[in-house]
Amino acid sequence: MSDEEWERFLRESVTGAAGAPVEPSARAREVERRLRGRSGPPEGPRTYSPARPRRRTGWFVAGLVTVVALLVVGLFPQQVVGWFGGSDGGQDGPLAAESEGPREAPGAEPDLRPTLAEPFRGSPAARWADGAAGITVPPARATGWMDAARVERALRQSRDFLVAAGLDSRVLRGERPTKAIALLNPHQKDVQQYLRTSLSSKAPTPETDPLLLFSRFRPEQARLVGDLVKTRGRLTYREGKRGALEVTADVTFVYPTTPAGDDGRDAEVVRTIVRREVVMSWDDPAKVVTEPGTMSLVSYALDMTNGGCSAPTGYFVPPFGTADEQPTDEARVDPYDRSEPIDTSDGTTSTGNGCATATRS
Template sequence: MDKDGPSISDEEWERFLREAEAGSPEAPKEPSARARMVARRLREEPGRPEGWRTYRPARQRRSKGWYVMALVAAVVMLTAALGGGRVTGWFGGGDGGGAPLADESRRPDQPPATEAAVRQPTVEEPFRGSPAARWADGTAGIHLPPARATGWMSKDEVSRALGRSRDFLAASSLDRAVLSGERPRKALALLNPKQQDVQTYVRKAFSAPSREDDPLLLFSRFAKSRARLVGDVVKTRGRITYREGERGALEVTADVTFVYPVVRTAGGSDEVARTIVRREIVMSWDDPSKVLTEPGTFSLVSYKVDTTNGGCGPRTGYFVPSFGAAGAAEGPEDGRKVDPYDRSTTMEAHMREASETRCGTATRS
């Protein structure tokens, strides 16, 4: 396809589908997120062992060629530091007195500064005492790079795909209805319906959440009966990058941290807690002449999530934040210490550090 030409036509798309059903060797292949992840890891970091939280779903019977295995979902769940003798307190950093930060166009080389004094959040100032006080609101905190022709896509097509990638982040992690526990229909509509391993995960995640099939891997949700958001703002910081992927696809990586201030639903409480979620999602906008896909959707390559104060017990499909000293006992006494605002390390490094502990202790919230 000419990088400056139009997208594939409906007639060509129908031809590809007919060839796929007929078993033509030229027919596009069904995408498997696991195969993409394995190929990328072997290419970039050969020989590195996988963490114990790596998830390997069963292989897809229809998949052939390089698309042969299912999705990796690496998860780290951290408890928040909420007082008590063995956890650290609500130490602040960037308390809102400074100027807003510029976009994160590249990975920072150090974590945000930490204050010595404890500055408790309030309903009026839910990000008080947190580096997120200087972060942007919603999608404004997610940096988009300039578009250029890449793989099978023209510059304009890349620009649209980047915008849709950010739309997925908004629909999965910022949509008010989804945050209140509703099904993320807009986000789900952007997932390639031909990617059977991911569709299976989605069905299981919303019908019977488990450690392997947890909707919180991709979507942010709070149970309305337990917690509700404070105000209308979710603070974000992160960036989207891209490159040419397998078979000329546009491979987009989103690495974003979301900060959710919440209060208890019951009792009219005004005690504010914060749930902090960092996600790395790799999306492949595939060439429909080579991969079975639907226009306007992407295939998942991989996803990782690192959560602070989201709950460390049985999977319910919702974040379960803790409040005050009553929630101080989730993390093991010898658990690792984690700064949830530190974006200077890669998510892969977080996974390696977490390989020995299921729940660590956050140094601040």
């Protein structure tokens, strides 16, 4: 390199060559960073961007919930009132299924008169389940001669017997309990004799009263209020004699009734309360003469309130008005107390405290 070229190189290194890149200033770098952060073309000096409308999802959901709530109140006013402790006497909602025997009677309820619109008003039964749903069936396990699947079927049929005997609308009107009888061992002579006598006699005795097994009302005297019967109880089981599956049912039925000929809005409502204990034996056909799908009765007992205190008629007789008033000098009983078993010390059947004074109904 010549001296002239070397001198030019040194001079350009100090002053900078023409067209050489120049480092942008701090302000230029900030403007460039903002432009990169924007989407779309840059706005002009008089450009206006309206603010995005806010979504009102919260107000929409709140309004929808309010409309639904008003609709429920309009369609089901009585149930809604009951949820908040209104005319149902401050109920706290449905009771859980009875999985074990209660240790005490239900708590006291406000003394409210039942009506046609609210037949269980002022009663512990207001919180009970309806019909068969109130009869608890335990899980099945192999017992005696039966495997778990057969035990499950026998438990289901045991509940079917209770439903057919105590909830079938035709039986409640006094008709023959055909479905219930079909589940009974036709070779059990004493039970078959009881059935023939009790269902044909016009003047049954305490031992041949059909009410010992079946719930019946005389249509011309009383009718049920609505279609609901409240129930509470459960099934238990164990291995019985000769390896049989022995199933015990302990169930209370609450029947709201009104006089048959009274259709007025202020018609009297009387609750007939019936507690049944039935022990059923599902026998091994290799050891006991029986038929498939049938069981033998070991024992059956009954406690009733507001079902009649006169001689047996084969029907429950609710004490409407002043007819068939219960005596006041008898022992007082709580028909909703399920903490003690029915007294069966007099044998396999019992009419219990049908004529005792009930503390509530």
